[in-house]
Amino acid sequence: MKQEIQFVLNGEQVFADVDPQWTLLYLLRNVFGYTGAKKGCGVGECGACTVIVDGEATNSCLYPVLEVEGRHVTTIEGVAAPDGTLHPIQQAFIENNGVQCGYCTAGMIMSAKALLDQKPDPTEEEIRTAIAGNICRCTGYVQIVESIQMAAARMKQ
């Protein structure tokens, strides 16, 4: 039995008929075609599916779809400006090799954005804690952390 839910997705009011069994990740990928969030594990262990729900970085693969009702969801597709100008975090990832294969990147950027939205001037420790749930096999995290620092510095200006 499908149920209708209503929520705000990347700034737009949206409706969807959902199967209560679905996860938010399934809804985003299969109904809305927002495929930036990835199913790296499906069980909350890798962070590739991270999106922002009401300001918090969230593993969408575990998030029951009915709970989305009335909330604000931001995905990687909603991070750049409407004219396509990259968000400073995205820009820094491109400039400082924060992205290699890119599979973890959407989730990584969402975790970083949730942090910087709340805390514009985080310590390295806070950055590392914020992305602790996002596994990256390619980079060793060094240039990801640097990219986030670079973005934070630029956003302050």
Next chain:
Amino acid sequence: MAYKDTMSAEAISALGGAVEELLHIGKGAPRTAEIDKVTGKAVYIDEYQRPGMLHGKILYSKHAHARISSINTDKAKALPGVRAVLTGYDVPDVRVGFLGDQTLLKRDVVRQYRDEVAAVAAITPEIAEEACRLIEVEYEPLPAVFDPLEAMKPDAPLVHEVDARGRPLRSNILPLPWKLTAGDVEKAKAESAYVVKDEASTTWINQCCMGTSGCVAEFDSNNNLTFVSLTNVVFGAKGRIASYLDNIGLKRKRIRVLNPVVGGSFGTKLDTDIYEFICIQLALQTRKPVKLQFSRDEEFFALPPRQAARFTIEQGCDKDGHLTFRKCEAILDNGAYTSWGATTPSVMMLPMSSMYRVPNVLFQATCVYTNNIYSQAMRGYGNPQAAFALETSMDHLAEVAGFDPADFRMINRNQPGDVTPMECKITTCPLDRCITAVREKIDWDQKRGKGNGRGVGMASLIHVAGGARIYMSDGTGIRIKVTENGELDVISGSTDQGQGSPTVMAQIIAEATGFMPEDVNMIFGDSALGLWDAGTHASRHTFVAGNAAVRAGAQVKQQILELAVQYIPKLVKSALKKQKRKNPDFVEPELDYSLIDSPEKMDIKNRFIFPKAEPDHPYFRMEARDVVRRGLHVGTGESKHVVAEVFWDPPTQMLNAEMKGNYSCTYAFGAAGVEVEVDKETGEVKILNLVSAHDVGRAVNPILVKGQVYGAAYQGVGMGLSERVQVVEGKVVNGNFRDYKILTAKDTFPVEAVIVEDPDPAGPYGAKGIGEPGLVPTAPAIANAVYDAVGVRILDLPITPEKVLAALKAKGE
């Protein structure tokens, strides 16, 4: 045998000229070409869709070794939404794989838990999975063998009764000729002042690509196949699929292999995996496009990990610390079938014979069938396993002979001009600078030898860095087309797996042609468009494709300059005429057209053609694209397109029957230094500092080079301390990220990547390959640091707290 220097320094420097001032090489160009990865638009296999596409799933064995007594697929077939259910009885009995030791679906006997028993195609992945659950299989368990040493015994259960040609087998030992000898090891041993002997072992490591494996197969109405695959060897994959299709009766079909964006590779994409053949078979059966993508679970138990290996290594030196001999026997757990893991000894041989100057060498590797998971390649391809045995033994020998381990490495370091016992020709070799950099940056002389729970350790590496001739061709093709708008559409026969090739290649091509990196549009991973390529493996892409690109770029530049000789005068004259028409008072300048009357007198930089004698010439300095466009529109029979293609195969040798030969154009060296703190109560090893210094020839893009080193070094730390696929009686029991520990951003320690530049005459602008080296020396450096800290040598990876505690206890602490 004495150690010979056969190439003089002059001979080496004559290999390459001075590199003039570079505009794009050496710059940290951004990865703008991959912008879709930061906006969520990149299309991985996860997103790849075709109209009417079905989803495939595989049913695996429930036993490590068993006879299949019955399979019933009736319920699965009856499930609504199911379009095909295949077992070994529904597919042709055709063998695949490196030694042809398996079929797609196993019909009589299963030999490991990951054996594919049946496969389903359905309209959704969920239905396909449900159908797999409905397939009933009955097994009669057979005696199994899980320890390669047990498996080598004459009375061990046989994993395979017959070989690929149906001839009976009497042993689990594979008929692979991994043996390299040089000099006289026994004589050298007898004459050595000091000798050590150790046993070291490494275990299975999952590559843990963040994107899971998958593919899409689709046949057109002529039975031609389009196969979307994550392969890093598009032409190798094409060849393997072609012979499979040939064997099932689809002769001479067209096969096009395409790459989507790839979510990590690290060796997993080298072989064509069984799931890929199964997907093709499902597509053939259903006449629909079929996607098959692994879950994380499958990624752990159904994908071949890094080969587990055991080494017995002996080394000796004279009283001055010069190595006299090295003898190493390796036993590799092959698992139940053979993929590229069985060929990793061809790379183990390189460090075993050629790391440091050692005149007498014996290396032998035996691959043994067991009922465990079978193995394949992972970053470093056998080198990390061998380096672990070798570099821990180096420390042991240094201690016995009374040398500081860093000094001991310096005494024995490789040097330019060396020809190693494997007949590898060492051209550039700044190993001394790498060791010295590590020594300084890790504060070696202050921190070593305290034995107070903190310690430092070091290890070096050698790796192929100028291609690796493992096939008769180690070539790569590049085609550069300059469009009328001044863009460079470049088709490479190789693949991009996220290592940054679109950026690095754009820098190389911009440098070679005179255009800008942002003008270059790289197209990878398409067997129909690209020229042949041996594959993006063995850290070879920047070196081999880069060399092809330098050559193709030079041709492009030459073509444009030839057009310039012809058309710049015409363009200038017509512009002047136009001006004159507009303004009758305009006085035409006297121009010296001899400045541009031959291509040699001109150059192109940052998109502009100019006379070398007067780079800012007000009339002759012209955008290259204007000339290219003019050349395209000349008139009947005269128009020309600027396009060049080069297939470049490096001047290297295939290993001969004795396993010797210069199989790479050049070799990369490096060293890692680690400082650790060991908690004697818990056995926990904490990394306090990691320095990884690498000979990169020249860093085409220093930011990207560092990224390769950091990423690889972290994988090396995982190998050293935490990563192991736990296989219990053939079954993977820790197939998830909770139980299989790879490093997270919280596992933090200072890490420094030191780039040592010594431009290699054979490299594109001096570059060497650097994809794999960062991983190689990390784990042994950790083991050596643990010894320095608490005096126990843990020679079985990973170095877990339990092993440290057990060793401390055995030592009486």
